[in-house]
Amino acid sequence: MTSPTETRADTTVIRALKKLRVPQTQRNRELWLLLFAFVINAAAVALVQLGANGAIDATFLIYCGGLTALVLALHIVLRLVARDADPFVVPIATVLTGLGIAMIYRIDLYWDEHGWAATSTRQLAWAAIAVVGAIAVVVALRNYRVLFRYTYLFGLAGILLMLLPIVPGLGADANADVWVDLGIFSFQPGELAKIALAIFFAGYLVRTRESLTSVGSRFLGITWPRARELGPLLVIWLASLGIIVLQRDLGTGLLIFGMFVAMLYVATGKTSWVLIGLLLASAGAFLASRVLPYVAGRFENWLNAFDPDLYEAGAGTYQLANGIFGLAEGGLVGTGLGQGRPWMTPLSQSDYIFPSLGEEIGLIGVFAILCLYMVFVSRGFRIGLAGQDDFGKLLATGLSFTLALQVFIMVGGVTRLIPLTGLTTPFLAAGGSSLIANWIIVALLLRISDAVRSRPRVVIG
Template sequence: MRTPPGGITPVRPTTEPAAVDDGHTDTAVVRALRKIRVPQKQRNRELALLVFAFIINGAAVVLVQLGAAGEVDPKFLIYLGVLTALALALHITLRIVARDADPFVVPIATVLTGLGLAMIYRLDVHWGRHGWAAYSNRQLAWAGIALVGAILVVILLRNYRVLFRYTYLFGLAGIVLLILPIIPGLGTDANADVWVSLGFFSFQPGELAKICLAIFFAGYLVRTRDSLTSTGKKFLGFTWPRPRELGPLLVIWLISLGIIVMQRDLGTGLLIFGMFVAMLYVATGKTSWVLMGVILAAAGAFAASRVLPYVHGRFENWLDAFNPKLMDGNSYQLVTGIFGMSKGGLIGTGLGQGRPWLTPVAESDYIFPSLGEELGLIGLFAILCLYMVFTSRGLRIGLNGQDDFGKLLAVGVSFTVALQVVIMVGGVTRLIPLTGLATPFLAAGGSSLVANWIIVAILLRISDAVRSRPRVVIG
């Protein structure tokens, strides 16, 4: 089999029974093998890592309280203890129903969620926000909902291959979720039309749409891979797809541009298009698809920057951020965040000791620079390493899968988290134009937190199936 540049082996059809498993084909041999695996090494390793994550989260909150308020408030620690109990409940659930799931995914998501909570709480202490007006209390509530949702997904999604049956239904759901914010009466008056208000709370449907679209892309590419890998014309050393095979890529490209135009949301458009191109490359192994995707993305971004005032402003702030005329208005947030990270230096000012509140929207869009100011460059590198390990575990789960749908789904959702981090970190550090995405697990926002913990649950289910289903050769 030819291996494309980057070392990723293209997904190939498999003739093993697992490729068409519909959730009801477990053999007596497989069930017997599951019962005799008494030692739960994966779960014991996960428990040890979870304890370490709990210690880090608790210490971060205590340091914030001592640094910002000069005393320890036991009430918030009790709330954090409830969140800890829910994380342990997820661990216990995995011991019962998914004992072979990956042991690193949950601890990494837990420590990232805890660090985000500590910084959001630190900002609430400065501004004197209490009760439901405090972002940290709302984030705690959403974190609890997210963990309960992850537990339910792990319990109810006994076999992730069932999702393959509803490929086009998930695609329709993803499109509907993306359209919701522009429906009169549902959208909010935010800078970008990405929020839906139901009166008593608001949510960002695009966060759930990315999961639905990842399921749709995985199922669609499994069904159409043969036509997409057909031979095209060779040009400049690459085999380019034929015009009729370009249809899916062009449709997703147009949908992404539609999101940018109608919702003024550059981030979600880039995220969806990037996810599709990555999954297309894994499904086909053809580098030409990646090159075509990069060309289309660059052309779309250039055209949008020339035509749309919203996108033009983003590019202007990026290219000329330190212009005094822009610093007094549009680029103030970007420049203040950069100054905050420079103030943190190598080791940071210490939790509760910096001034992250000087940056507007520091608890959501700019939580990464806020953490950089108080944790320093070393702390930011540690956080980025956690994201790197999370993504690598997700890619490993996908590439080790026994069926094409599971491979593409795991790779798709893992790449989505990684791409979201790259877009946000690149934006706040002025490597690329800033967009309005949320930093996964860290930033304040219930929609993002729930969606990312659902991704955790999906990865857990796929990894459990990869490890617990031995290949049985008959004949």
């Protein structure tokens, strides 16, 4: 007779074998979406070449093929080590990255007879490094919960990264002190700092959630936290103001504060934290606009974008107004890839890449891009809501909200919905730091989503 122990062992082996034979549904769906993404990216580059030069240059398409191969390598790695990861995250990131490269290449073609040898080639190289970095994170970080052990180490790393630009000899010559110049290349440490701080916030809130959710005073139908629980929020608020003052970086200050408030709300479920955060953000913006000349200038340009005097001024509204003119020129369907004049707007490859795209692919095209961002963020929220543990839930939600807030700040700034700040549009804008950081976010979301589907529920904290 077979013993109960042997029977259970045989049953376990049979289940494991069945699981191996089951088709990788998530990965198959991802593969089809990736093939569609590759077609879109190749078509965008080809249309740029036809629109600008009337002929197709195979050289740059071959370069883009190298990036395609790396994305396929990431897909294969996911089949091997994270078969249950979300199937939509990588294809969306691939499409957005490819569209950004196509538009940067389009502007290069105007400024340089051999556009493939300018900014677009550097962007391709950075994109390749970013995808390789994502592969490394997926392979090395088998269990994302290990990050929870180093909560305060990530907090320290985030602070040090934020302080790097103001270290004498490291800061680059720019409008805002957000760049570090290493001689060979420059990078924005704030892009990596937002990931480190997201990990720190998630770990910190898991550890302190009980005290933050303690009963407070009820007023106007809302339970407000006690004064001693306001400490962490006030510290982050003051740190955000410090970034705005010391680095003249309004965008990063808003991003860090907004990320913390959002994660605080998810951790506690208390609406009062959101209201307090909005009040503090409004008070900080008002104080900064009254005390800091460059912030006051941003508000002045926002309110009077088409004032002739400001338009002609050195640091006036020329860039903002030209971006809006470009969007208006694009209309509903755009001028066509390679047939607009996006180069007329300063920084059209980086800060103003969204208006550049809007001019050539029109309102329908930019709405499609915004829908891609919306789906990406919604998948991140879904991963967070289905999280097995509080740390993973907060980390996925915080990273997704950070990307959503960054898109809102940039798109709102260039369309004059809000004052313009100095951030990058995720995946689209030229810049290696942003690409690497955003693909690391992709890798973290993949790891968390794989754990959600493949392992039993666990509680941390």
